[in-house]
Amino acid sequence: MIHKITTSRLFIIATITISGLYALSYLWTFPSPAKLHSRHTATITIQSKQYTEKLRFKGLFTAKILHAITSPAHGTVTHVYKNYGETVTAGEKILDIHSKQLNDEFNKTLLTFLESKEKLIQLSERHQYQLKLFTQGAIAKNDHTDKSTEFYKHAAEHVSITQHINLLCKKLHIPLDTIHKLHLSDTASLESLLTTPHSVSLLAPDSGILQLPLSSNHDKKTEATPLLTGNIMEEHQSIANVSAPDTFEIKLEIPEHEIRYLKKGLVAHVANPNHPKNNIQGRIKQLNLNNPIIHNQKEQYFTTIVEAKCIFNQCTIPTGSTVFVDIELPSQSVMQVPMTSVSETNPPCVSVYNQTTHQYSDKPIIIQKALQNTFIITGLAPGEIIAANYPTTTNP
Secondary structure, rough: OOOHHHHHHHHHHHHHHHHHHHHHHHHHHOHHHHHHHHHHOOOEEOOOEOOEEEEEEEEEEEEEEEEEEEEEEEEEEEEOOOOOOOOOOOOOEEEEOOOHHHHHHHHHHHHHHHHHHHHHHHHHHHHHHHHHHHHOOOOOHHHHHHHHHHHHHHHHHHHHHHHHHHOOOOOOHOHHHHOOOOOOOOOHHHHHHHHHOEEEEEEEOOOOEEEOEEEOOOEOOOOOOOOOOOOOEEOOOOOOOOOOEEEOOOOOOOEHHHHHHOOOOOOOEEEEEEEEEEEEEEEEEEEEOOOOOEEEOOOOEEEEEEEOOHHHHOOOOOOOEEEEEEOOOOEEEEEEEEEOOOOOOOOOEEEEOOOOOOOEEEOEEEEEEEEEEEEEEEOOOOOOEEEEEOOOOOOO
């Protein structure tokens, strides 16, 4: 009896021992929650990063216009000194225009001016004489007043005629001294002025590059025909622009939902769509926030000018071409997470790992912007750990 009991107990003890060893072996080989996390779940530690956003627009690449040149009168081009694409200096002749209309107007106004001048001299002498008689009491006040009124009235008319002849002389480059010293009795000089054809010489108002004028139709270039002798010019017709030799402008129309991000001085990268690597750097020069352009009933647009520096004959972007303009917004500190770490729920969540409990839990976030493979988000703090792939994590 004693032998049987002892054998049973030994069997039980052996069984318990073997079971315990098996359990210990199992526990030894089964990983802790922390080991499960590190071995089976890829994680990301949230860090703030500097991010620079760019807004892309499209515009026309044009040289900065210093002055616009227009025809002062209807006429025919008689001589061309400079043509489009050439460098001009301030005061240099560009072309001559003969205008029969302007010459006829000058001749008529010149005769009117000289007649008015003679009459003014006579009325002035009479006025001085009448004033002397009135002072001496030789004539009545009414007589003196009537003569004075006539003198002052004609003097005012003569000022207007003088301004007109001065303007015509300026257009025809006739010295003013020659006209103001002239009298009707100077028949030889007068005949020479009246019979000599006078041309209008257009001078460069500033130094720069002579370029085709831009039409008012969406700022597209007019037909690229050179200035030629025999061309007919209309009064006030745009002939050319004098542009800066190393400064270019791009006129953009920015929608109102994006204009609030822009300010003067922001960096802009200008590139030809056909050769995007050949870009030049510019900056926002002007923001016109007072006169919006309305293309449709939904949104307003605002004119913005980007200015860029580039040597005229060495610039890699052709003048007049359509370009992309990438404007850099001020850098900001943001948090980015992979798209794979964000759930497709509403609101979107990430799986946050708790280092104390070794547990994962969903945490809502706000997606600010979607990039190529990441989201810019808010709702997490630097240092938090999230699962790189949602929702592959299961708590142990």
